[in-house]
Structures are given as C-alpha cells and as structure tokens.
Amino acid sequence: MTRVDKELAYLREHKGAVIERWHAKIRKAYPGYYEGASVLLETERYFEYLISLHIPKEQHEILSKAPEWAKRLVEHNIPLHHILRSHHYWRNAMNEVLAQNRELDPVSTLLLLNELESRMQLYEETVCHIFLELTNARMTEQERAITQLHDDRLNLIGKMAASMAHEIRNPLTSIKGFLKLIRESMTHEDDSKIYRYLNVVENEFENIHMQITGLLSFSKKRVIEEPFxxxxxxxxxxxxxxxxxxxxxxxxxxxxxxxxxxxxxxxxxxxxxxxxxxxxxxxxxxxxxxxxxxxxxxxxxxxxxxxxxxxxxxxxxxxxxxxxxxxxxxxxxxxxxxxxxxxxxxxxxxxxxxxxxxxxxxxxxxxxxxxxxxxxxxx
Incomplete structure (x- = not known):
C-alpha cells in the first residue's frame, strides 16, 4: 500500500457522505440552481475523477467533458463565482469526512488532500477557461445584435427624416414665398401690428427650418447639403x-x-x-x-x-x-x-x-x- 491508500479507501467508502455534504452546502448558498438527477450524476463523476489517483489528472476522461459542462453553465446563466465556490465546498466536505476518523494518519491525510486539491484546481481552471471563452463569445454576439438593432433604428430615422423633409419643405417653401409677397405688398401706412405678426411667423418659420435641418443629419440621403x-x-x-x-x-x-x-x-x-x-x-x-x-x-x-x-x-x-x-x-x-x-x-x-x-x-x-x-x- 502507498502512504495515502488507507485515507483514499476511507474517502471512497464515504463517497455518499462527501457528496451529501457538498450538495447541502451548494444548495444553501444557491437555492434552486443545483437540483435534479443530472446534477447528482455529474457530481458522482467528479468525485470519481478526484479519487482516481491512479489515472494522471491530465489524462482523465472528465476533462474532455469540461466543454460540455461549461456550456451548460453558460446556457443556464450560472455565474463564474459558483464554480469557485463549488471548489471551496468540495474541499470542506472532504476535510470534514476525513476528520471524522481519528485513526487516519494526519500527514498522510494532508498528502491526500494536497493531491485532491491539485486535481480540483486543474478541472476548475479548465472549466473556467472554457466558461470565459463561451461567455465572451456570447457577449460579442449580443453586442453585434445590439449594434445591428441600433443601426437599423438610425437607418429608419434617416428614411423618416428624408421623407419628412420632402413632405414639409415643399409647403414651407410656398409659405415663405407668400410671406415675402405679403411683406412686399404692404405700405408704410398699414397696421404696425401686421408687421409684428409677420415677424413672429417668419421667426417660427426659421425655427421649423432649423429643426428639419437637424433631423436630416440622420439621413444618409440628404435632400439638400447645406454649404459652409x-x-x-x-x-x-x-x-x-x-x-x-x-x-x-x-x-x-x-x-x-x-x-x-x-x-x-x-x-x-x-x-x-x-x-x-x-x-x-x-x-x-x-x-x-x-x-x-x-x-x-x-x-x-x-x-x-x-x-x-x-x-x-x-x-x-x-x-x-x-x-x-x-x-x-x-x-x-x-x-x-x-x-x-x-x-x-x-x-x-x-x-x-x-x-x-x-x-x-x-x-x-x-x-x-x-x-x-x-x-x-x-x-
């Protein structure tokens, strides 16, 4: 027997207790996230990975399933800190179970926990790396969709602005022409109030003209490009x-x-x-x-x-x-x-x-x- 075989056998024998402790901790921290048979199945696979010290951690088949697990986490909008907290709960659960047996050698127990920690870290790093890649890809796609929606809205505004300019500028041009004719046909003896009214109307006309010009800045097909x-x-x-x-x-x-x-x-x-x-x-x-x-x-x-x-x-x-x-x-x-x-x-x-x-x-x-x-x- 190697130095940690006894401790490893004890841990394997109490597999149910370890998983139960981990599950209780994670459910308490994140209620509603980790329920169902599929979670327990993945948990048992992960436990087997941890205690299979005879298989080098880099060669264990569970690493090939890490992308699938990371994808599932992203699809269910599970935050990254859940993965980190889960690692912490696994360490606590195994420590608690091993501490129940006072006959186990403390030095051997520590050696076993160090090896288990190394395996946990490798899997955690692998899942986190893939998780971040998938999350970044999703965010890039969402930003692309938002940008497209934004551009579509601006294009719509541009088309509406061009259409509005065509519909409004024609009657405005007529109004401006008639205002000029009215002013030219008036004499100095005419009521001064009419002059003031004409000034107000012409000022409001210029205000409308400025508003149309501003909206046309969103139109790719400007009706008239204003000179400098x-x-x-x-x-x-x-x-x-x-x-x-x-x-x-x-x-x-x-x-x-x-x-x-x-x-x-x-x-x-x-x-x-x-x-x-x-x-x-x-x-x-x-x-x-x-x-x-x-x-x-x-x-x-x-x-x-x-x-x-x-x-x-x-x-x-x-x-x-x-x-x-x-x-x-x-x-x-x-x-x-x-x-x-x-x-x-x-x-x-x-x-x-x-x-x-x-x-x-x-x-x-x-x-x-x-x-x-x-x-x-x-x-």
Whole structure:
C-alpha cells in the first residue's frame, strides 16, 4: 500500500457522505440552481475523477467533458463565482469526512488532500477557461445584435427624416414665398401690428427650418447639403437668441452673453444654429425645475486653435446614470423626450470639424461647443 491508500479507501467508502455534504452546502448558498438527477450524476463523476489517483489528472476522461459542462453553465446563466465556490465546498466536505476518523494518519491525510486539491484546481481552471471563452463569445454576439438593432433604428430615422423633409419643405417653401409677397405688398401706412405678426411667423418659420435641418443629419440621403459659410460668433448667436427671447422673458431667466469678437467661423450656419437652439432650450428646460433666481450665461473665447462657446445654467445636475451616454440616440431623462436632440447635435458638430461636451454638477451645468479654426474649410 502507498502512504495515502488507507485515507483514499476511507474517502471512497464515504463517497455518499462527501457528496451529501457538498450538495447541502451548494444548495444553501444557491437555492434552486443545483437540483435534479443530472446534477447528482455529474457530481458522482467528479468525485470519481478526484479519487482516481491512479489515472494522471491530465489524462482523465472528465476533462474532455469540461466543454460540455461549461456550456451548460453558460446556457443556464450560472455565474463564474459558483464554480469557485463549488471548489471551496468540495474541499470542506472532504476535510470534514476525513476528520471524522481519528485513526487516519494526519500527514498522510494532508498528502491526500494536497493531491485532491491539485486535481480540483486543474478541472476548475479548465472549466473556467472554457466558461470565459463561451461567455465572451456570447457577449460579442449580443453586442453585434445590439449594434445591428441600433443601426437599423438610425437607418429608419434617416428614411423618416428624408421623407419628412420632402413632405414639409415643399409647403414651407410656398409659405415663405407668400410671406415675402405679403411683406412686399404692404405700405408704410398699414397696421404696425401686421408687421409684428409677420415677424413672429417668419421667426417660427426659421425655427421649423432649423429643426428639419437637424433631423436630416440622420439621413444618409440628404435632400439638400447645406454649404459652409463664414460667420462671426455674434452673427451665429444673435438670431437664435432673438428667436428664444420670448421664452427667456416668460420664464424669468437672466441671460448674459460675453463673446470674443473678431473671429470667423466656417460652418453650416443653419445646422449649427440648430445645435445652439437645442442646447439653450435644454438649459431652459432644466431651469424650469428650480424656484430660485434662474441664470444662463453664454461665453465665447479662443482656446489654442479653437473657438469655444460655453452655455451654462444654474439648474439641477444631469442625472448621473445617463451622463456617460448622453450623446447617444434615444438617451433622455425627459418624460416626453425622444433622446435624439443631443445625438443630432453631436453629428452636426462632427460634420463641422467641431465637438460638443458638458460638465454637470449640482449647482451648474455647462455645455461646450468647440470649433477648430485651422481645420475648418469650405465644402
């Protein structure tokens, strides 16, 4: 007999007690996961592998079944830590059974446990390696499916945007033409109220035009590609602020504007104005949730080779759970929001050799538009 034969024979004789102890521990830790005859069958096979010391662990047939077992774990969404905990419970169960016999030699018992530990580790490493490979493959496939779904949704939006532009721009063009005719046919003696009404209608017309331009950034087949033009920051901002001025007044928001003059931006003016309109409106929406003094500041300045425009407000912070994905489509914390506004803004800014970013804290949120002066070119 070898030095551990007696201990090994005792362990084999008490196979049922070992398995029962392991099963009790694993069921207590993870109720509902390890029930049924198939689990017990696999458990008996594993026990035979452990005590078959006459078969080198690397050559045991159970290793060929490790992929099947790992696949089953993945299919049943069993976490990796279950495998590690199971190893621990096997060690405890065998220790407890061997400790019941005080006639066993402690040194031989320790030698046996070391050999059993070595076999457990090999099987655990094999299963964990395959488990991780299968899990990574599944995650890659899921990411591919999510990406495809995401792309399909964007393509659908693009088709809807192109269709909408075709259906809406034609009547808008007619409306704009008739507004021009009305204005040209009026005399100075006509009611000044009519002039004011015409100004309101024309301003709203421009707002609708900007909204359509923004949505078209998702369309691969743009109806009209807007040209790049040279504008100053003041020219870019003034028309947007004037359109939104009634909202600033109605909602008691104090607006301050500080712009560094003298720079020229080469951009798609209407598209970028849509970005500015979206950012300002989002800020006003945030300010509507506070009762104290409402403030919004717009600041423009040069930073290295870029012109930067900051839009800050003292409203509440953006929800932390959406900050990392705020510029992705369909991400929003508004009840009736589509989650497309900032995604459109990001697309427009990228097309205009710029960028959009933000920082948000409890007392202030700032969105930053960056325009690369040296990289801008006419298209």
């Amino acid at each position: 033009v040279h504008v100053t920051p003041r020219q870019l901002l003034d028309s947007v602020v004037s359109l939104l001025n009634p909202r600033f007044l109605n909602e008691n928001v104090n607006l301050t504007v500080e712009l560094l003059e003298g720079e020229l931006l080469t951009i798609q003016k209407v598209a970028v104005q849509q970005v500015i309109s979206n950012v300002i409106n989002n800020g006003l929406d945030a300010l509507s949730r506070i009762k104290h003094d409402k403030e919004m500041g717009i600041r423009g300045y040069m930073r290295n080779d870029a012109y930067v425009i900051e839009f800050s407000n003292n409203g509440p912070a953006i929800a932390p759970e959406i900050q990392l994905t705020l510029f992705e489509p369909f991400v929003t914390d508004k009840v009736e929001g589509t989650g497309l506004g900032l995604a459109i803004c990001k697309t427009i800014m990228q097309k205009n050799n710029g960028g959009i970013s933000f920082i948000s804290a409890d007392d202030r949120t700032t969105f930053t538009l960056t325009f690369q002066i040296n990289e801008q070119s006419e298209a």
